[in-house]
Amino acid sequence: MRPGCPCSVSYYASDTLTLVVLVEVTIIVEDFQKFAADGEVHTAVIPVESEHSAMSACVGASAIGARVATASASAGLALMWEILYCAASMRMPIVFTVANRALSAPINIHNDHSDGMGMRDSGFVQLYCQSSQEAYDTTIMAFKLAEDHDVLLPVMVGIDGFILSHNVERVEMLPTEMVHKFLGVRDPVQPLDPKNPITMGPLALTDYYFEFKEQQDRAMWRVPEAYKKVEEEFKKITGRSYGMFEDYKTKDADIIILAMSTMGGTAKAVADVLREKGEKVGVIRLKMFRPFPSEEIAEAVGDAKAVMIFEKAMSFGAVTSPLAMEVRSALYNVDKRPMVVDFVVGLGGRDVPPTTFVEGYEKTKRYLEKGQAPLYETLGVRK
């Protein structure tokens, strides 16, 4: 077993987890299969022929009432795309670990958030993790959140490809019994049942389709409250919780760095160093991208002069990049709108060292002096 690999989650949640659908992509898959081969988990594993079939089998299994999980990334996730929308709209509480990676072409196996952003409108809840411990904890909580009867939506748990998916660090595991007690057994609302036959996934046209979407949207906005509830319970047994985002030294900050996933760690280290030099810098490390906690983000930004976004995805031809679009919209209605600066970094696994953050910080200060900034720009790339 690899400490720090989120596969360990499945190990300890094993007996509550009914079914895992996997295509060989990550060590999550390999290690889980090993647990199954050794009889350490009592979980059915379906080794499917494609990611499209992986998500399809997840929907079928979830429809019966099983607790279901799968994992993928990058091109595999792209192949699933059609069924992601079905899973969400059919209200299947599937937990989906994504080792976030770049999309082809050129083919590339390394980390960025293009895959996660590609599925952002699919209807999945999206939680991006910063550490192995957080990945472990979030995966356990994700089942409870997804299966909450006020939610009933699939949840994506994002871990940065390689940076986190293949990271080796200490993780505090929970005793099996504790996880069993925390998650319990899934209580499906309307499973496929021969004694109570229902039709799932029918055709809905101009007269009803829209109502399905309306309900789905409402369910999504019930997530923040359900998430808080799940986290509170989790905190009681572990002492750990993460919030929808992490707020670091933002109170008196003039410039706030906003980033997701593992970049949050680098950003905080950079903020500490800059603070020592007398710079008023803070960090918001966003965990929940869907639903996007806009009011809370606006409140956390407070009176800062600028929000400096670091993100690992592009939306070609858009006003700005995906994360910046959300943040700009979230801040549009505040009285003292801060400047929003957006840096696209780290595509295809390009390293994002502290110096890149400092470079962005210096640029932001200059933009503040000028009173004007580009809508987005790339950093750390040959131009």
Add this chain to the structure above:
Amino acid sequence: MEEAAVSIKDMLQKDQILSSGHRMCAGCAAPTIVKLMGMALRGPTIVCEATGCLEVATTIYPFTAWKIPWIHVAFENAAAVASGVIEAQKIMREKDRSEYEHVDVIAIGGDGGTFDIGFGAISGMLERGHDVVYMVYDNGAYQNTGIQRSGATLPGQETTTSWAGKVEPGKRQRKKPLAEIVAAHKTPYVATVDPYHYRDFIMKFRKALEVDGPAFIHAFSPCPRGWRSDTSRSIELAKMAVEVGIHPLYEVIDGEEWIMSGPSKRIKELTPLEEFWALQGQFRHLKDPKWSDFKKDLQDQVNHDWELLKKRCGIE
């Protein structure tokens, strides 16, 4: 293969699984096929269906014609959904979370969803050995979306993507021999059926349910809208398809043992394709003398396939 434990007489008395009032076209053979399938059922059953005519016309929200549990997810994934259903059912039973000792799982797709877009998922399901009966109702084109050609479209057939014109005689390519391809997976049970030979159909479907592991049923399904045929002659066309040899009835056990079924076995000589074509507008262009060589090739091809099948089945 042992005979089914229940008599055909009992099976014919079974309640229908599809209610009246569904919105399939007049003369469509697919509802008849579902009715025959329903007669073969033996216990708790779940149906997983691919996008297609049958799916859209029987489940227009907020109505459904299905009296048994039914799920549709997408076009190309009925086999994968069925894999999820059967595995989940099995493990939940093991964990004492399902009251059913066994649930039969049936996946249904049209020829587009089966021969073409869903082919990969079916191959995967077969390879995994999932205990699912996959049935294709083959009406020879993507009829639901407007009669586009599929891998099941017959040579000489006119569709909206294989037009007959001044220089083209409709589709030129052969039909994908899907039952043979499925059998080549060493699938425990493969059978071809048609709604005219209903006893043969029901008995085979029952066998498919009773066999351990995957089974595949290839049902021939005339489509008056797409074929431009008389709505009253669909069952007759199904019968003719067997007589002309484009849909011979047979079984394949474990991919090795080939058995010709009664109706095909009794054929002394194939009826000429001309007679089958004559009842359908989609072959009308073949009357033009310029296609006589093309027609001869098609007849030769069917004759050749028929002889090969007979040889496989150990006939003559």
